[in-house]
Amino acid sequence: MIFDSAPKFRLAFASLVLACVSGAAQAQAPSAAPLKVGVMLPFTGTYAPLGVAIENGFKLYVQQQGGRLGGRTIDYVRLDDESDPSKASENASRLVKRDHVDVLLGTVHSGVAMAMAKVAKDTNTLLIVPNAGADNVTGPLCAPNIFRTSFSNWQPAYAMGKVVASKGAKRVVTLTWKYAAGEESVRGFKEAFEAAGGKVIDELTVPFPNVEFQAQLTQIAAAKPDAVYVFFAGAGAVKFVKDYAAAGLKDKIPLYGAGFLTDGTLEAQGDAAQGLLTTLHYADGLTSARDQGFRLDYAKTYKLQPDVYAVQGYDAAQLLGAGLVAVKGDTTQRDAMVRAMEQAKVDSPRGPFVMSKAHNPVQDIYLRQVKGHENRVVLVAAKGLADPARGCRMN
Amino acid sequence: MTLATFFVQCLNSMQYGLLLFLVASGLTLVFGIMGIVNLAHGSFYMIGAYLAYSLTALTGNLFVALALGLVLSLIFGYLLEWVFFSFLYERDHLQQVLMTYGLILVIEELRSILIGDDVHGVAVPAFLAGSIAIGNDMLYPVYRLFVSAACVVLALALYWLIRKTRVGMKIRAGASNREMAQSLGIDIGLLYRVVFSLGFGLAVMSGMLFAPVSTVYPGMGAQMLIVCFLVVVIGGIGSITGAFVAALLIGFVDTFGKVLWQEGAGIAIYLLMAVILLVRPAGLLGERAMR
């Protein structure tokens, strides 16, 4: 009971503090040096649109707070990580050691995020991961100074596992690229699906980033499973969805996937994607005022429709804000700041979430269906789903 | 694997192999005849795909786009050779590698500046959009079959061009011996320009043809380039026929590799290359590895 209420109490306290500080902040602000945020995101290459969305989201929240978090103005040090892990370590340490940023924000590509986490650990810099879903980051690599405001690959997959089972499918084939994200996703799906009595009869993979799927499609057609679960993103997602439809499997064997299968790719996928079911921690047509407000502001500010990535960036800023407010922008009080962030109840457009012990969002996962160019929410596939954070030896 | 599935897989292998051939043929042509190593070939393929995207967006019809693209690519290739390659023949391969590597970077960046980094789909023309049933549990998209057919036609056209026409005669002369060709009064500079724009055209054509199937995305060239290298290495430098055989071979190894040996699917085709090197260093139909 006490354990239950403690956070709530602290939260109330924090918000109280916020109320007072926000006033005081304005007064003391000029004295306080701006807070340096190292924004390390992809601004070129396939992931560029994601990087931009995340940055926009982050800046939108800061803007809404009058350009200040915890009384500190924000200095952005932008750096294009080019989604290239071989440069990631150098880039990250450039931000930390040369530009002396107080906070690292990034990134999309899991490999790059791993490198950033390494640097953050070594230099004890605060790192907020606004997308990369690698289970490791909030698993074996978890650390007090590393937070994630997006998701772990395990989460949407696990939720989808339950959904597919509930739809009565017994025999399922999974398909993904042969790389970490895909394998983690499939593992999560399998865990939930087989726990619910289903059976994954075959786990197909395609060498990354190969986009020639005909061989696997043929196998799927031959295996005639009750359903297919896939994890693809970007070009792979577009191509696979189109090929799946073209092979006439779409109407025969229902296709399910982690949300990235149909996020930011619908324009390219066209009709092939219509009606597809995917799970993610965000969806179009959430009715909450919070979401609608966010979307309105975002559209106004950037003349763009926001997406899940924008939300993740936005929430990264919220989380950071919560921490800064608690210490009145004094980042030297790292422990207090981290504690505040751990306790924060982030009022996200996706719906409120809190941090798990391993600093990964404990959040609702939605089941969405593609209608036109939108992923309309159907229902909440998993309420308050927390990543198991396997291998995390924190507290 | 049932017999039906097996046949479908063979079909997959074939049509993948045919596409590979189409892309690689341009490469092997330029290799064999001009002795130029062209790392930018993959980028040319990408250019094709993006041309297909923007031209279909413009004209609304893939085939108009194809026609337009062919003309454009021939002209562009001609200029490209003139500007970037014409002075490379006397230089050693290092310089060529460097130059074409630079081209890759430039092309990739121009792509991102002009068209952006989004993934795009290209609509299949209506009358090819359908699918036909193969076996009883799978449909096969007509357009893929169409592409394969197109590849075969282009392959034959290429064969005819090189074996049966005067231009082809000159090309072969130029390939076998530069001085000799010159002494025969062939304008080698012009010949090379033509050959290069032909190779460029082939890359672009294949990119455009395959765009509706492959989708259009940044960095799509790099992958293709390396596979093309495999085709050329396995087929034997400059041997169009060799490239054809090699492409089909790779198509089969790749497809069945994915099916039968998932863990190693990535390296299957490279192992194939290693074996070929072991038994026939000059490639299947290559006379000599020297060039």
Added chain:
Amino acid sequence: MTLARSESTSLRACNLTRRFGGLTAVNDVSLDVDVGTIHSVIGTNGAGKSTLINLLCGELTPTSGDVMLNDASIGGWSQQRRARAGVGRTYQRNNVFAPLSVMENCRLAAQARMPRAWHLHEAARRCVASNELAAAALEHTGLTHCAMRIAGTLSHGQKRQLEIAMCLAGEPAILLLDEPLAGMGPEETARMLELLQSLRAEHAILLVEHDMDAVFAVSDLVTVMVDGAVIASGTSDEIRANRAVQSAYLGTADVE
């Protein structure tokens, strides 16, 4: 590996045949070269003389036939193995290390047969044995005065001499010389012929040459090839007298 130069040193071609696709460049050629003799091979361009040399030194593998070194078959040996066994050759077109100094050219050639080639610690320039060999070879060919020049900057005649010098630096027992006189002026030719004479005693020399007078002047044996086949073989006088040769070859000799 290295082969002591004995009186019996000899290289023999046994029914060598080499086809390139359609045409037969060398057709069932048999001849031998013994130490102390200069055996010349003459013939029109494209008669297969250079191909013959390539077959003897192992740069090409024969379609059929064999090569014997001192009555031991070396037909299956690689070129470098034959070279180390004492079969040296020169090239019709100057084929030296143009960017390197003359001395360096010869040292490289000499070094090939030095033992302990993998001793990385000792500097090549300090390898006494190969230096001596190289120096000797230069001495022998009269190139000592330009030892330090860059080979590429030598005159044509000097390059031809360097070709020989490099060949000699490898201490071959058998010399396969491919038109050493090509493109040489009269006095250069004379000097080269002297050189050949001086080499005769210790080496078995196969000389492929166009210059008739030179050939007849120095050769002990002359073999005439036409279209890859041997049409005559004998002493200079016999060949001069030979009708077939006159009609088939000498008649057209002036043309080239």
Added chain:
Amino acid sequence: MTFFTRRRAWSASSWTLFLLALAAAPAMLDGGFELELLSKVMIMSIFAASLQLLVGCTGLVSLGHAAFFGVGAYATALVVPQAGAANLVATLAFAGGVSMLFAVVIGLLVLRTRGIYFIMVTLAFAQMLYYVVHDGKGFGGSDGTYLYFKPVVGMFGKTWVDLADGRAFYWAVLAVLVFTLGVLRVVMRSRFGHALAGIRHNEQRMTASGYPVFLYKLASFAIGGALAGIAGSLYAFQYGFVNPELFSWHQSGNVLLMVILGGPGFGGAIAGALVFVLLSDWLSELTKHWQLIFGLLIIVSVAMLPLGLTGGVAACHATIERLCARRRGVPAKTVPKEERAL
């Protein structure tokens, strides 16, 4: 003759100066990042020099050299203890050995080809290894894997220097660089090295002279691979993170770029590495489309400086000398042919 001795003296002194400057650098640079960047430059220099042995000295244009860099890095990542520091020297030796092994096996295959063919085949083999570590079990998969501790220098379990300190590590890298250059210098002045030069200039002649050319090439390939592996190992230590991208053909392309842009000689390789790292570093800050500028630079430099940076410098130097000489009426010295031929 005097020319050569003078040149040798000049180059010797400039080398010493250069290395001394590197050694002194930590004193001048405050920020940890600049130091890291500089040690990266040195690591890349080792990498480039190892490729120079193949490209510049043996005439083997490899577009897959990153393979051995990657092998070295992964060998290191997999062998170092999870808890506790590894012994630098031992690890480097191990990484170098493993890379050499790979180089020998791969060399046996790729050296059967020549020219363009060789370029493509080396590239393909690098790609093959990329997939091996990317898809293989126990390599950490596509996201890569960590090294948790910086190494130490010591013996018999005694620690002499702990390289956790940035400067110590920097000097260690410098030491390895010097070692590498030493090895390469010794190799190149040995008979073996001269034979390699001969092979580069005229393989046919070398065979005719009785050299087992294939063996020599293989040995060169192996040494180059080993040194690249050592560079990779240092890279792994510096950043504590390895990823399949280390094998990517862009890495191979970049290092080849350093070598060619740098120009002949190991000095060229280092110059290339320095310019490449710093330039890309600077450009990438300038604009997100820096690769466009970079690409154009490459193209222009190919068109303008066929001899690479040092070649260009040498050429200018020669021209200036010629001009001065003309003014003085002394016959001009030209750049010796050795430098021309790469």
